[in-house]
Amino acid sequence: MFASMMTRRLTLTPALTLLAALVTCAALLALPARAAASGSQETILQDDDQLIYASPEHMAHTLEQLSALGVDRVKVSMVWWLVASHPNSYRRPRFDATNPAKYPPGAWDRYDMLVRMAHELGLKVYFELSPPDPHWAIPKGEATHQAPPLGHAPDPKLFAQFVKAVGRRYSGSFDAPVPAQQPSPAALGLSDSYTDGLSPAIPRVDYWGIWNEPNERSWLNPYYKILSNHKRAIIQAAVYRGLANAAWGALAATGHTAGRDTILIGETANAGVLAPTAFVRALYCVSSGSRPLTGSAASLLGCPTAGNRRQFAARNPGLFKISGFAHHPYGFNVAPNRPYRNPPTFVTLHNLGGFKHALDGAFAAYGQHRHGGVQLYLTEWGYKTKPPNPYQHTSLTQQQVWLDQGAYMAWRLSWVQALAQFLLVDDKPKAGEKKGSLAYWSTFQTGLKFLNGTPKPAYYSFSIPIWLPSANHRHATVWGDVRPAHEFGGVTAQLQFEANGSSDWSTVEQIQTRGFVLTHVSLPAAGHVRLAWLDKATGTTHYSRTAAVS
Numbered sequence: 436m437f438a439s440m441m442t443r444r445l446t447l448t449p450a451l452t453l454l455a456a457l458v459t460c461a462a463l464l465a466l467p468a469r470a471a472a473s474g475s476q477e478t479i480l481q482d483d484d485q486l487i488y489a490s491p492e493h494m495a496h497t498l499e500q501l502s503a504l505g506v507d508r509v510k511v512s513m514v515w516w517l518v519a520s521h522p523n524s525y526r527r528p529r530f531d532a533t534n535p536a537k538y539p540p541g542a543w544d545r546y547d548m549l550v551r552m553a554h555e556l557g558l559k560v561y562f563e564l565s566p567p568d569p570h571w572a573i574p575k576g577e578a579t580h581q582a583p584p585l586g587h588a589p590d591p592k593l594f595a596q597f598v599k600a601v602g603r604r605y606s607g608s609f610d611a612p613v614p615a616q617q618p619s620p621a622a623l624g625l626s627d628s629y630t631d632g633l634s635p636a637i638p639r640v641d642y643w644g645i646w647n648e649p650n651e652r653s654w655l656n657p658y659y660k661i662l663s664n665h666k667r668a669i670i671q672a673a674v675y676r677g678l679a680n681a682a683w684g685a686l687a688a689t690g691h692t693a694g695r696d697t698i699l700i701g702e703t704a705n706a707g708v709l710a711p712t713a714f715v716r717a718l719y720c721v722s723s724g725s726r727p728l729t730g731s732a733a734s735l736l737g738c739p740t741a742g743n744r745r746q747f748a749a750r751n752p753g754l755f756k757i758s759g760f761a762h763h764p765y766g767f768n769v770a771p772n773r774p775y776r777n778p779p780t781f782v783t784l785h786n787l788g789g790f791k792h793a794l795d796g797a798f799a800a801y802g803q804h805r806h807g808g809v810q811l812y813l814t815e816w817g818y819k820t821k822p823p824n825p826y827q828h829t830s831l832t833q834q835q836v837w838l839d840q841g842a843y844m845a846w847r848l849s850w851v852q853a854l855a856q857f858l859l860v861d862d863k864p865k866a867g868e869k870k871g872s873l874a875y876w877s878t879f880q881t882g883l884k885f886l887n888g889t890p891k892p893a894y895y896s897f898s899i900p901i902w903l904p905s906a907n908h909r910h911a912t913v914w915g916d917v918r919p920a921h922e923f924g925g926v927t928a929q930l931q932f933e934a935n936g937s938s939d940w941s942t943v944e945q946i947q948t949r950g951f952v953l954t955h956v957s958l959p960a961a962g963h964v965r966l967a968w969l970d971k972a973t974g975t976t977h978y979s980r981t982a983a984v985s
Contacts, residue, residue, distance in 0.1 A: 476846055478918055479561060479855035481510035481815060482882075484862070487517070487545050494545075495552055497859065502556045505898045505918025508642065509558050510814065510855060511549060512565040515572070515589075515597050518542040522569035532596035535604035543604060547611055547637055554638040557922055562605070563644035563702065563814075564598055564682060566654065572597075581659065582652035588674045591681040598682045602689030607639030641696040644761055644814060645682045645753070649675040650707030650714040658708050669708055672717035673737025675700075679753030687752075699761040699812055700753060703782075710780035711762060712793045719754060720747065725796030748801040755803050759810035759852060760794055762787075767819060768828045771841040784844045787811065791850060810850050815857045816841065817881030820891065823861065824880040826873055835893040835980055843902035843914050846951065856897070858882040892980070899928075899966050901979035908958040908984040915952040915966045915979060925949050926968060933981070934962040942967075961985050 485497040486509070501509055520528045520539050530537045546562075553560050566586025572593040603609060648654040650671055659667040679700045686698060703711045720728045720738035727733075727747070733740045739747060748755045766775045766783035775781040782790040794809040818834045821827040829837070838856070845854040862878035863886060869875055883894035898918050905912040913930060920926040930944040930952075943964075946952050952966065966979040 476851060477507040477559075477853040478505065478916075478921070479508045479510050479814060479853050480504075480506045480859060481512075481855060481857050482859040483512050485859055486549060487511050487514070491548055494549060498549075498552050498556055498558060500859065502558055503898070503919070505921060506856075507559060507918075507921055508561050508853070509549075509553055510561040510563060510644075511546075512647065513546065513562040513601055514565050514567070515594075516567045516569055517545070518600075519569040519572075519597070521571070525570045525573075527571040527593075532593065533599040533603070535600040535609065538600065543611070546605075547613075550605065550638050550640060551613075559642065560638075560640050561642040561644065561814075562601065562640050563647055564601065565647045568594070568597075577657060582656040584653070584656065586647065586654040586656070588655055588657065588678075591677045594678055595681040595685040598685035599689055602686050602691050605637060605640035606690050608636050610636050641691070643682075643686060643691065643696060644699045644702050645679050646675065647702050648704035648707065648763065649678070649702070650709045650711065651704040652708045654704075668735050669717070670737060671708060672714055676718055676737070676751060676754065679757075680751055681753070683753035683756065693756055693758045697758045697812075698756075699759055699814070700757050701760040701762055702814060703760075703762050705763065705765055705775075705781040705783070710778075711782040712780070712790055715760075715790075715793050715797060719797035719800070721797050721800045725793070725800050727800050744801045748803055755798065755801070759812050761812045761814040762790065763815035763857075764813050765816060770833075770837055771844055784813075784841050787848065787851070807850055810852050811848075812853045813845060813851060814853065814855045816855055817857045817879070819880045823885060824876045825871075826876050827880070831891050831893070834891065835896055838893055839896070839900040839902050839980065842900045842916060843904070846914070846916070856881075856883070860884045860888065861886045896978075896980040898977055899968060899979040901964075901966050901982050903964070903982050903984065906982070906984050908961050911956050911958055911964070911984050913952065913954050913956065913964060913966075913982075917948060917950055917952065917966070917968045919970070919977070920948060920968065921950040923949060928952060929967045930954060930956065931965050931967055932958055932962060933964075934960045937962070940965070958984060 480501055482497070486494050489497065498509065516522045518538055520530055535543060550560050567584065568587060568589040572589040573587050574590050577588065646655065652658045655671050655674060658669060658671045660670050662668050683698065686692070686696070691698065703714055705711060707714060709717060716723065717736045720733060720736060722728055727744055728736065728738050730740055762782060764783045764787060766781060766785065769775050769783070771784040774785050775783050791808060791811055798805065798809060818829045818837055819827045820829050820831055820834045842854060845851045858879060858881055861880040861882035861884065864875045865878050882891070883897055884890050899915060901913065901915040903911060903913055915928070917926060917928050925947055926949070928946045928948055929942045930946060931940045932943045933940045943956055943958065944954060946954060958964070961984055963981040963983055965981045967976055969976045
């Protein structure tokens with residue numbers, strides 16, 4: 436399968452690509468403006484356990500699956516702890532932490548292999564610069580036990596050194612030997628593009644997220660400080676402001692700028708110490724009315740108590756020069772078009788517009804205006820299912836349908852640039868907890884597959900989501916996305932129909948597309964529709980789930 440996927444991805448000639456692109460452009464021009472505006476939205480998938488914590492063979496097999504599913508970009512955690520020198524030591528080792536060649540032997544191997552293999556398969560890579568950080572990067576004297584230590588606030592200067600090392604290694608011009616444990620290209624089904632000794636330069640990474648869920652107490656602690664009046668002041672926003680600026684400067688110093696790369700901040704969680712919207716306001720030092728804070732209100736959040744608005748924007752490039760803001764819009768057990776009421780502060784696909792309004796207001800408060808406003812990237816999302824998690828209410832069928840519905844809702848918003856699925860394979864239950872308990876099942880069963888590798892229904896339909904905004908057979912509107920076709924100039928999909936009581940499917944429309952589909956049809960009766968796409972390289976026809984028309 437690996438070899439056949441490579442053939443499918445590499446056989447379009449320039450002439451055919453140009454011809455297909457022209458045909459596709461003509462088709463897109465015939466669609467409503469919303470369709471054209473969202474035509475470049477990316478599909479992302481993250482599953483660290485199947486990639487950076489797996490063997491090279493398993494990593495390659497996972498990347499092959501993601502390629503076949505039509506994923507555009509694979510998101511992985513660039514974990515500081517995994518590459519750091521002496522991460523368990525509280526004494527900082529003496530080495531040039533900005534130079535990737537000075538890190539321990541083999542420290543970067545898993546990431547080098549992933550970037551190279553993804554590049555061979557036509558997959559793009561997204562690095563989220565993530566904790567945990569090495570012990571020596573934690574400032575002395577800081578509280579370390581306010582929350583489970585998934586991530587602790589590091590010294591921003593040391594964080595910047597780590598980010599510089601990452602930026603240099605994955606700049607597109609850094610040569611490194613092929614890791615000894617990497618299987619041969621032939622064994623992985625990859626093209627034989629490697630040389631003896633030093634490999635060609637590691638492919639460039641041009642997509643970055645800064646930290647994971649900085650408003651969640653476990654991922655960025657300490658999250659509060661005790662004031663003289665014995666009250667708590669939440670400090671996450673102020674701490675993250677420093678980390679964002681440090682990472683921005685380090686990326687820019689190594690040739691990664693928002694004009695050339697995609698650089699995101701946020702990666703906010705819904706279940707945070709501060710809710711996503713409140714965290715944005717604290718981060719940008721603005722009130723609920725989008726006015727810059729002053730006085731004690733500003734001081735509590737580590738914001739300047741007075742001063743020039745332009746100075747604040749100039750001093751915080753990591754807030755204002757970014758490509759966009761990343762958010763994780765989970766709405767567990769609730770359909771994406773329904774409000775999340777407990778708590779109501781969750782920002783899901785249903786109320787995403789209000790979150791964007793808060794971001795746009797924060798930028799405007801400092802005279803920062805962008806065409807189309809702040810762009811949003813939904814970089815972690817999915818539905819936990821029952822089975823296997825007995826404490827969830829989302830069935831396997833609901834997961835399949837809601838993932839399709841959410842993809843449609845995200846596509847409709849021209850300012851949403853990406854939607855990510857988390858995970859490919861369900862998480863294991865939490866080790867050390869009582870079997871069957873709520874804590875035991877507190878991990879993520881959001882995969883497209885069960886832990887044993889058995890596909891869920893959503894796995895089979897993920898490559899071609901379908902949604903019917905209007906499901907009356909007399910005037911049905913059908914939206915879909917042939918995800919494997921995103922990189923092609925154009926492919927032909929079929930809209931197929933089956934009447935109630937019949938077992939015969941007929942093609943009602945041939946649709947030329949480079950991925951997204953929007954069509955309006957009149958059908959002869961009530962029944963079901965589906966989208967189909969023939970992969971000519973493998974001879975396999977792929978189908979969406981079936982959707983009912985009344």
